[in-house]
Amino acid sequence: MNNFKEKLAGRIFLVLAFSSISALALITVFILIQGAPIMTKVGLFKFVFGMEWAPSQEKFGIFPMLVGSVSVTLGAALLGVPIGICCSIFLAEFAPATVRNIFRPAIQLLAGIPSVVYGFWGLIFIIPVIRDYLGGPGLSILAGSIILAIMILPTIISISEVSILALPRQYKEGALALGMNQWQAIWSVMLPAAKSGIVAAVILGIGRAIGETMAVIMILGNAVALPESILDPVRTLTTNIGIEMGYAAGEHRQALFATGIVLFIIIMIINASAQYITRKK
């Protein structure tokens, strides 16, 4: 009887687990079916590296959006990674318990804020500041980078902190026993030892940044053109889909799905490299 119960429970869990995997499979197949025809029609190279996006004239080149996504994500990483790693070191090694008990939930809360709120805050706060002090329209790569940097902080901080805390205490003691001070022990023994976890944290943060849509729709300006400076507006792959899907039809709609395929592949590469790095010891 017990044996039967256990088997039944096993089956139920299997079905439930399978349903989540099949959702992934369904989505993948769906966007491939929807997007692949236009890619083959336009030509993969012309689609990815084409400079012009004019659906009404049947011009489907997403290169400016690719540049937009990459530049905003890179900017977010440049701003967010150093802050995030320093914050995780502070929490893992320096912060007294009282400070840590305030910081940790606060950072988790940061992850819980809806992205539309981030976008709105950027729109009314960051954009005027950039416009007034640095010039340009304000809606820009810089604004997007700042907002995304804040949005990826929780990912980077929590994963880096866990990987630092997971280090055996003996590493730190060993380093200190050689006469290093605490900062030297962190820098030359603990950080290298926690490297794989920290790199994974950074990559997952980047994955989150490149996939973010709502916040960046509101603050990037969404112009389909190659940016010349970080104060120029851009459109990302995600915002392209988000903005146009509502009214697109026919080939235009297919091209948006094809944009999704490109995004999907980029994110898969990012996640796979994160997995590869964490697994490799």
Next chain:
Amino acid sequence: MAELSKNVKISTQSVNLYYGSYHALKDITFDIYDRAITAIIGPSGCGKSTLLRIFNRMNDLIPHVRIEGEILLDNLAIYGNNLEASPLRKKVGMVFQRPNVFPMSIFDNIVIGPKHHGIKDKHALAGIVEHSLNQVALWDEVKDNLKKPGLSLTPGQQQRLCIARALAVEPEVILMDESCSALDPGSTMKIEDLMLELAQKYAIIIVTHNMEQALRVSDMAAFIMIGEDKVGTLVEYAPTTKMFSYPQDQRTEDYITGRFG
């Protein structure tokens, strides 16, 4: 075992140690001699490691530790308002219970200490690596694989690498906290031979559970146990052979003859 030099290296005077309100060590007074091996022995939980970690201020890492009394290294206080722990730890090296090789190459494990103490010259560093590994009789085993990860060595080799790493910063005293307890008998023997060798140049303080080991390697033995007031005290301190043949205290005799502990 050679004649004791009787040069005092570390002098411990009325040392009391508290973890918060918990009194862990009481009134410890003894002298540690240079170029000799001093063994700290006693039952589990009596404060042997705590006492050992006083000498390189490793207890500083634990919050709410308070140490009273005076500990002098070459007649200079090691605890004090303006004294930093790092310069002391350069002079007083430590080998831990389990090998704690850093996750980097054998070469980098050795040079990481000297590099932090300002040695940048590549030839000098390579010389330090060869010399340190020779001192622990590991050079011939690893000289062709210095770029290999330190963690790829056997546990016994790893522990010798850790000793080499400690020697590379040119300490004067070496603390060994049950450094053989995680090793097989063959590796243990190698490390014991090494201790005897190193005692020609350094003051060595070991903590050990193993009475035979204390008898085999140490010149002086300090027996610590928890007294009736639940506080660790130094019961007896004497040349090891004397303590093991003519223990002065009944509790020492009971412990070393295996009646408890």
